[in-house]
Amino acid sequence: MSKLLSGVLQFIRHIALYTLCSGCLVSAWAQPADEAGFRRLVVIDPVARKPMEAVYFYPSNMVGNTLSRFGPYHVSARNAVKIEPGRYPLIVISHGNAGSLWSHHDLATSLARQGNIVITLSHPGDNYKDQSGAGAASTIYGRPLQISATITAALNNPDLSQHIDADKIAFIGFSSGGETGLLLAGGRIDPSRYVIYCENHQVEAMCLAKGHIKNDRPALAPQSDPRIKAWVLMAPVSAPFSPESLKMLTKPTLIFTGDKDEELSWQQNAGELASTLPSKPQLRVIPGAGHFVFLAPCSSELRAATPALCVDSAGVDRTAVHSMIGEDISHFLNGVWQDNGA
Incomplete structure (x- = not known):
């Protein structure tokens, strides 16, 4: 885990309120647009066989938007309001190292208001509360299994499944969440590429173990999920992947990266990935943007406690960047669904 994450983890451990309940603080949110609701989703981690933290966001028919507070996170959605009737694409978001189900809450609520069901989760062993699995096979190869289990849980949920168009499932991943995608x-990780990359990038967060994956679960292997029809990757960890395996990935992909990424080499990750994938992915390089620009814009509490995660370079407006990202993702996914005849 990067050193500059330590402050935010300590801060959130003291004040985060991650239990979803009817008593959570809700206040007025002046946003004259379509609304979003959210509910807890019951998902069992297929690795540890224990419940995971997960929520799904959805279009709501309520009048007047709201702001729900979970520790330092101000989420533009309201708990347990009625979903707008209809069937919607399903999007699952995978956070980065030491993140949480709230790391990309603004993107989730924005996409929900645009007519999607969006699921976010906290990956066990690799979240703000628990880093016990960082760099281990149980986490690296367990993450994709957790995403697949989340999709299955949504499709099997009697209240939610009736609103999901199962032919329109997409994935969004940030940093190590991109690796998950x-x-x-x-795609398949080549351990030798991981080690070689980290020999030349020792200061990067992904190289704290010098590229060595702790093999705590020898029998655990990653599995692809053919139900996912489109991928969006933000500052993805991709350098360790075998180029031969990447050349087999033909489904539509959209990649975002910042050209001032301080956590990983964007050229050797997002840049080389875009040139390797046969699907000719769209690559958006955001001028001046660092790694953490893809996290939700920070509240005043979070900004004061952890400016390194919240303050962007001069000339970079994170709110404007996220508006652009949301529009690009919507345009990209709408094109995928139309091309697929879905």
């Missing part, structure tokens, strides 16, 4: 698409 590539495993789900059928």
